[in-house]
Amino acid sequence: MKEALRDNLERHLRALLDEHGDDGALPEFALEVPKNPDHGDFACNAALLLAKRLGNPPRAIAERLVAALADAPDLVESAEVAGPGFVNIRLAGARWHDLLRRVLEEGPRFGHGDSHADLKCQVEFVSANPTGPLTLGHGRQAVLGDSIARLLAALGAKVTREYYFNNGGRQMRVLGESVRARYLEALGRAASPSVDVLADAEADWPEEIDGLPVVFPRDGYQGGYISDIAAEIRGEHGDDLPAKTEDAIFREAAEKTIFVDIRKTLDAMGIEFDVYSNEIDLYEEGKVEAVLADLRGCGLVYEEDDAVWLRATKLGLDRDRVLVKRTGEPTYLLPDIAYHREKFRRGFDRVIDVQGADHIEQFPFVREAIGALDCPKDRVELVMHQFVTLTEGGEQLKQSTRRANFVTIDELLEQISVDVFRFFMVQRKAEGHLDFDLDLAKETDWKKNPAYYVQYAHARTHGIERKASEMGVPMPDAQSVDADALVLQEEIGLLKKIAEFPDVVARAGESREPHHVAYYARDLAGLWNPYVQDGNRHRVLSDDASLTSARLGIALAVRTVLANALDLLGVSAPERM
């Protein structure tokens, strides 16, 4: 119906332009639902946009549009000029009838669109290296990336969720050395640096303590899980493993164990990846070497100070970057470029990288480098998100990854449900800091906790259906649903809100901003809960059969939309709570 109205308006605007001998393009006018219901169902700003172009006052143009709209009485009930030149439009009666029928007909597909139909999209997210448990920041990224993937799928895309991790570089070596140190310490063959020394990067680092050597690396991983892994290795391989640094057994065991835990955590969050890829595979397949050769072929590579550099300044960036270190070991940038080129070779039309704010510096280098290698660089997008802080009892807990005092997702999920976790994590727009209010997350009062508030609104529709069933009242379906009896202001408000859902999904998906869906769901629940609660004035189940049927219809529509919205966020829609 909105589409029909837009078509109609465009036709009139075309005629108006032709009349002025203007064969230019139609203006991109807005057709939006006004905040104030007195302003009608839709407001159009086309007259304001055309005032200068046509040399007429906006209100005069608006008058012409209003007159022209009279040609479609079954679509437009009334139209009037308002304010500086808006055209406020009220739709003709049968509109809500069609809406309810459509919602019930489309069910789980209601709200979905086709703007990404047939597009192969890859969403790369989490991508945490297996050096420790997933923390809050990863959790935000996991939920954000998964919701974006769900939105893209709802817009018709064929989506691949991918997790890429670095397992080849120095960081993994440090991890192995950390485990080895804990192993030797447990055997009494090495000494552990004191907590104070570990915590202070400036502190003097002892060579030995009480005659035992200190083997723990200066920048080692300090978390307690390192000792656990060391203990596992001891259980499996005994006490006689060589103390050599180069021994890969510690690194490999650590990677394997930690990765198993990461996957468990992902699973607990309800997140499933289609593809896991890693750095070492890229080396083994020769992709890294190949990309270096190709960059060299483009004249973008040079040697200096025994290192191999990318001439990024030639690509419009502010400095050059090292691709291969003096030690002969590549930096992360090189395999990253190789990886991103592979993404396009694998046939993706859109590549979306979800990354934390600490990684954004890297992105332009990767994008420009693959652009130079003839990849469509404008089809790589970066979705950046800021960090997460945790607030409990009014205290903000600082997250420090280096030190061992971070809060893990596992720890959080022991205290709150996944649904609450996920809802809270996508509530805020990604570019902003996220203050995770643990007190509110733990709140079980459905009225206060926004996640429960939405879920409860959904569960309520089932409660009403159960009650109807007890009373022997049938539920309407798409054929029988009839909105004519819905005349209360609250009911029209609900219908209007429901009608907005497809636009919300389209906008959230196209802008990669799932938080819009969370806000929308909260808003719809905020209309539905009071409506049901205020049963004295408008009970769903009454003696009036047609009114009851209409209200059951709206209950089903609310249920459908809430369920669809929650699904886009990966949050469950319970039938009872």
Add this chain to the structure above:
RNA sequence: GGCCCGGUAGCUCAGCUGGAUAGAGCACCAGCCUCCGAAGCUGGGGGUCGCGCGUUCGAAUCGCGCCCGGGUCACCA
């Protein structure tokens, strides 16, 4: 210092490719109710949209300058 993100009600935050009187939740105040599903409903107070200038019919939204907070500027990932 350069670059990126943020600054909107007491708190946490929405606000679309500029639109009409800037919104929500929590907290606070007052009245009503105990109802299909549970401490609920209705109304109210509370704002220099960080500051200034500019762009125009119109700016929280766009541009420029500054202030404050966070991030980042490695041969770390």
